[in-house]
Amino acid sequence: MDVAIVEKRAIQDISVTKDRLDTVGLEYEKITAMEMLTMKGYPSYKYYYNSIQFSFLDFEKYILGMSPENSLFVNTITGMMLDQLQPTFSNEDVTLQPIQGEKATVTASMRFYAGIYGILNLEASTLRDKDNFATLFKVGSSLGKAPSDRTALSQLGVSEKSKTRLSFWALDNALASQTLVDVAAQKNFFIQNAEVLNPLMQKMAVLQLQNLLTQGQMEAKLTEAKTALTAKLNELNKDGKIVSAEMVKANPNLSIEKQVELMTQLNEQVISISVAVLTKQQGAQEAAQELAAQTAQLAEVLPLLALDFNALNEAMKTAGEALSKQQGLEVLAQLGDVSSQLVDGGGLEVSYGIIMKNLEFLNKLTLMTNPEYNR
Structure with a gap:
């Protein structure tokens, strides 16, 4: 060949x-x-x-x-x-x-x-x-009230209820900028709901760690935590904000259940490889590099995973420090540091921020040709 x-x-x-x-x-x-x-x-x-x-x-x-x-x-x-x-x-x-x-x-x-x-x-x-x-x-902008017939987004940290909110939106027939807005809107949805989802994701991650260390004794509680997370995601997805029915029909792997299943599998890999790195098992470093590349790509495509990676890192840091106080588990004190090398916990906000800065720049260029779109 x-x-x-x-x-x-x-x-x-x-x-x-x-x-x-x-x-x-x-x-x-x-x-x-x-x-x-x-x-x-x-x-x-x-x-x-x-x-x-x-x-x-x-x-x-x-x-x-x-x-x-x-x-x-x-x-x-x-x-x-x-x-x-x-x-x-x-x-x-x-x-x-x-x-x-x-x-x-x-x-x-x-x-x-x-x-x-x-x-x-x-x-x-x-x-x-x-x-x-x-x-x-082309991208339009509004100060205060944005057009009601399309998605309008603002920079990170800007309240959607602010009367001086500067928001950006795609013009009619603006196919490329509408794609940017749609991708950013999905990321923003998870950022806005992080306060609700983070505790559920962290609980599941901690149980996965405990299940690994106890050789499957926490399986029942882990199943309950996974079910609770899936139920909350389905509740939030009632209007198709996470994934629409059309998208699931085109690709069944995008369903909430399939995404949670993928999340569970990736969490298990990150936790097991992190423990393997800390205990200096053979081949652990090579496996860690391969997994880091894989998780980075998936987080770009599936914002749910990007949010989970942030929760996973926080859970591993807290649980690792607590478990390290037990005899024989001292090595777990650095568990959070190792897991953060495998998955980027801040990728969701960084990705959203990059897209929003690009929309802002496209808006400035649009106003050179169409100043009337600054409302």
């Missing part, structure tokens, strides 16, 4: 010494590519004179017959703004799209120019709003 080696190039320059670059990054090449794809014709008088103003999105729509939902450019920019862009690779023999288990590096400069090119470069005067591709990325 032939094996091909694929080089993963660095985005930014990597300097080894003062006068030598070990690696020249591709950041500026990617930024230039985005500019070229959004240019409406080359900067030459003869093209403007003959009304030839054609961007890559025009090419996708009118030549390839692609809708914005399937646009390579729109999906790339959306992935960058969500910080969830997955890399691809292709040659004459194979196409890997996306490359499983990998995440593309997106810098602040790339997001900055993606917004500028997506709105300012693509802005056009059209007969139909949908033909102005800049609209796909």
Whole structure:
């Protein structure tokens, strides 16, 4: 079997010494590519004179017959703004799209120019709003009361009842920015309900630890805790805020029950591997690295897991310190520190914050072309 080696190039320059670059990054090449794809014709008088103003999105729509939902450019920019862009690779023999288990590096400069090119470069005067591709990325803002017919979100820590609340929302036909709002809204739902769900998640995690240490003697209580958590999640999901019926129908693994089951399995892996690391078992470090990569990817896709990881770390810290006072369990004093290396407890708020800052930036660009959307 032939094996091909694929080089993963660095985005930014990597300097080894003062006068030598070990690696020249591709950041500026990617930024230039985005500019070229959004240019409406080359900067030459003869093209403007003959009304030839054609961007890559025009090419996708009118030549390839692609809708914005399937646009390579729109999906790339959306992935960058969500910080969830997955890399691809292709040659004459194979196409890997996306490359499983990998995440593309997106810098602040790339997001900055993606917004500028997506709105300012693509802005056009059209007969139909949908033909102005800049609209796909536009975001409106409201001070105080937001439009009631769409989801409006604010930065972390801003009360939804505040009369001076600055909120952001997607314009009509703004497919890309609506995706950002939808993803952020789901994350915000869990952030707002963390006070209710955290105690239930922590209780289940502590029982899982006790069940491991007692070799299954806490199984009955663990089942009760799992049932209580599932019931509360189903109660919160009555309006489909966590997962809609349509999504479950399309993918049954997204049901509340399946997500709780996945959560339980991941908790068990994190706890058992954390204990293995502390007791210096063979192969524990390698298993820990693999699990850390897996949990990071899942937390991006399923906000429920991101919230659980925060509760898990808190539970392991508290339970580990308490159990370490018992003879023979002193090593568990560092259990919380090890588990926090396997799962990121702050990922949910960080991810939400990144998306909201991107929405805020897109709003500033939108107001340059449509100041009337600052309400």
